[in-house]
Amino acid sequence: MAASILEGIKVLDLTRVIAGPLCTQILADMGATVYKIEKPGEGDDTRRMGPFLPDAETGRDSNDSALYLAYNRGKQSITLDIATPEGARLAQDLAARCDVVVENYKVGSLAKYGLDEASIRKRRPDIIYCSVTGFGQSGPYAARPAYDFILQGLAGVMSTCGQPEDAPGAGAMRTAIPITDVVTGLYATIGVVSALYHRRETGEGQHVDAAMLDASVALNGHLALGYLMTGKVPARVGNTNPIASPSEVLTCADGQLILAVGNNGQFQSMCRVLGHPEWVEDERFCTNALRVTNRIALREVLAPVLVKRHRAELLAAFEAVSVPCGPINDMAGVFEDPQTRHREIELHLPHSRGVEVPSLRSPLRFSETPVEHHASPMLGEHSARVLHDELGIDERQLQALRDRSVV
Known part of the structure; x- marks a missing residue:
């Protein structure tokens, strides 16, 4: 088997919670050695956010939580109190032996520990130094702390999620997963790997400025570009696809399904499955543009037909003629799904507590x-x-550091 892509690359991980840890976890997945620095006796904030892995000896909750396990796979945990002079010096020495530093502290706060980019670069000129922050290194918001929920609102993501203004339960809606954290972590990883490639070609290190605001606004994609082109603010449309119809959540006899008809051929096939070929000739539904315009009328003819038929039968019939459709799985359904099982996404990994822990395949x-x-x-x-x-550091020195709560 070939060596891992990032084998031999060492990363000093000064990150906490999700965005930064996701970045360094992906680097570890690709073979990098990741040294995660955690505060003695406390660790990453996510170690205190349940549910928790039970301690094998006591049966009580440990400090290994689902949230921590989800974003710190494959790393090596080193406890260091960088707020002490000795802890800061040890972290500086580790950084000088690493290829990459990833941190997500408030802008400027690492300088007092000698762990800012300028200080590290004096000792390791070719370092790749990635700063994961809420708002970047400068500007009116640079010093603010950042949280996923806040960024979902500030960056416009929430404004396009949720039921439309005239519907029951109308209002902006956050995503259940911390999507702005996740997308920032992904961009940070791309930045670090790209900077490593640049260094291989030129010998130069560089700073990667990974801001949650940038990544979150970019996440808006075509909705943001549509606004910039037209000046029209995109509206919430709930579970309806604003550019195709029928493409939404629909109710059948025993639950709901997603139907995502994207072209005329698929619409014709859908009509045949439902026993209504005459809909193809209906002047309101002849093209996708007309179906989008007459979405409510189309939903009114679809609803009474779908509600009489069972989901499994409809999904099988639609799939047989290549009409895009699917169930709305809860988490149990996700891991019972035959394709999920085939891809072996659910893993069980041996943990140092003497138990196996669930994980997700990269x-x-x-x-x-x-x-x-x-x-x-x-x-x-x-x-x-x-x-x-x-x-x-030998055992005697290590014990002395422990006695002073540095390690």
């Missing part, structure tokens, strides 16, 4: 350099080995 499917999955670490699990191997 979406990165490399043919020649497959991802090797390893569970997230216990707090400080690798402190002794890493500090010894990288910095020559």
Whole structure:
């Protein structure tokens, strides 16, 4: 088997919660050695956000939570109190031995610990230094803390999610997953890998400025461009696709399904399945543009037909003639789905607590350099080995650091 893509690359991870940890987890998935720095006795904030993995010895909740396990796979945990002079020096020494530093502290706050980009670059000129922040390194909001919920609202993402103004339950709606954190983490990863490629070609390090605001506004994609082109603010449309019809959630005899008809051929096939070929000739529904304009009328003829038929039968019939459709799975349904099972997305990994923990397979499917999955670490699990191997700290010195709560 070939070496992992990022084998030999070392990353100092000074991140917490989701956006930064997701970035460094993906780097670990690709084979980088990731040293995650955590505060002694506390660790990442997500270690205190349940549900929790039970401790094998006591049966009580441990500090390994689902949230922590989800974004810290494959890393090595080193406890260091960087607020102490000794802890800061040890972190600086580790950074000088790494290829990449990823941090998500407030702008400027790492300078007092000598862990800002300028300080690290003096010791390692070719360092790739990635800052994951809410609003970037400058500007009126640069010093603000940032949270996914706030960015979903500020960046316009919430404004286009939720039921339309004239519908029951109308109003802006956040996504259940922290989508702005996730998309920022993905862009940060792309930035780091690209900067490593640039360094390989030129020998130059650089700073990667990964702002949640930038990534979240970019997430709006064609909705943002549509506004900039026309000046028209995009409206919420609920579960309706604003550019195709019928493309929405519809009710059948035993639940709901998603129908996503995108062209005339699919519409004709749908009409045949439902036993109403005459709809194809209806002047209101002849083209997608007309179906979008007459969406309500089309829904009114579809609804009484669909409500008499069962979901499984409809899904099978639509799939047989290549009409895009699908169920709305809850999480149990996701992992019972035959394609999910075929892709082996659900994993169980051995954890240092002596149990197996659930995990999700990395979406990165490399043919020649497959991802090797390893569970997230216990707090400080690798402190002794890493500090010894990288910095020559022996057991006596380590115990002295522990006695002073530096490690």
